[in-house]
C-alpha cells in the first residue's frame with residue numbers, strides 16, 4: 001500500500017548510503033562544449049581548468065597511435081610498462097606504485113579504504129575540492145582547518161601546525177596539497193618534515209603533488225624523498241597538468257607496498273586504458289618537453305602575476321600553472337563580462353571564495369587577450 005515513490009533525485013538520495021545522501025557532485029565549472037560552439041569563430045580562451053596550453057610530448061601522441069590496432073584487447077591490468085618507467089624516474093619500487101584513472105580516482109579510493117563512519121579526515125579550508133568529496137562519500141567526518149591568514153608570508157596556505165593540532169585519535173587520514181589548488185600556495189620540505197614529526201604513525205598522510213613538476217627548484221620540493229622514512233606517507237601525482245595529458249585521465253600514487261596492496265582490493269581491474277598507458281610511458285621518457293613546458297609556464301606565470309598586480313589586484317603566490325586573484329565585490333560581474341568576451345576563468349564561489357577568480361596561466365597570446373579584456377571590464 002502507500003503511494004508510489006517520486007523516483008526523483010531526492011528519493012533516490014534517501015535510498016543512498018549515509019555519506020552520499022548529502023553529497024553535492026563535483027562542479028566542473030562552465031559548460032565548455034556549449035561555450036566552444038558559441039565562440040567558434042573568435043576562439044575561446046580557456047583559462048578555467050589548469051590545463052597545459054602547450055600540450056603533451058609528441059612522443060606521447062606517437063605512442064598512443066601505436067596502440068590503436070589493439071583497441072579490441074584489454075589493457076595490461078597491472079600497467080607494468082608505465083610503472084617501471086615511473087619506478088625508475090622516482091627511484092622507488094614497482095610495488096610502491098598504483099595507477100589511477102586520474103589522481104582524482106586515487107584520492108577517492110584513499111578515503112574509501114582508510115576512512116568511514118566514526119573516522120575523522122583532516123584537511124585545510126581552500127584545500128583541493130576532492131578532499132571534501134572523498135571524505136563525505138566515505139561517510140567520514142571532515143575536520144576543516146583554517147588556513148594561514150591573508151597577511152601571512154603564504155596567504156591562505158596550509159597551516160601545517162594547526163593541521164597537526166587538529167589530529168586526534170579519531171583521525172585516520174590527512175589530505176595536503178603541495179602546491180595547493182585553488183590557492184597555488186606551497187610548503188617546503190623542511191616544513192613537511194617538521195609536520196610529520198608531530199603526526200602519530202597510524203595516521204595516513206596524503207600529499208597531493210599534482211603541480212610538483214611546475215614548482216621552482218628550492219620551493220615546494222617533494223614528499224617523495226620522505227617515503228623511505230615515513231611509511232604512513234602517500235604521494236599522488238598526475239599526468240593531467242605538467243605533462244599536458246588531462247584528456248587521458250592518468251594519475252598515480254607512491255606509498256608503502258602494503259598500502260598499495262590494500263587499495264588494489266578496490267581498484268577496477270582495467271582502470272587505466274591501453275592508449276593512455278602507452279602515451280604516459282612515452283611522456284615520462286621526454287624530459288626535454290617537460291622542462292620546456294615548465295620553463296614556459298614559470299615565465300608566463302611571473303609575467304601574468306605582475307600584469308595583474310600592476311592593475312591593483314591581489315595575486316596569491318603560486319608555484320603552479322594558475323594564480324588565485326582577488327577581484328572584490330564586483331567579481332561576479334567581472335567574470336560574466338569576461339565570459340561574454342570569450343575568456344573562461346574559474347569562479348570560486350564553490351570553494352567559499354566568491355570574491356576571487358582562479359586564472360590558469362595560458363600562452364603569451366591567451367594571457368594578452370585576457371589582460372586586454374580585463375582592461376575593458378575592470379572598474
Ligand SMILES: *Cc1c(COP(=O)(O)O)cnc(C)c1O
Pocket residue numbers: 050101102103104105128177180181208210237238239240241246249250251
Ligand atoms: C588537477 C588536480 C588533480 C588532478 O586530477 P586528475 O584526476 O589527475 O586529472 C589533483 N589534485 C589537484 C590539487 C589538482 O589541482
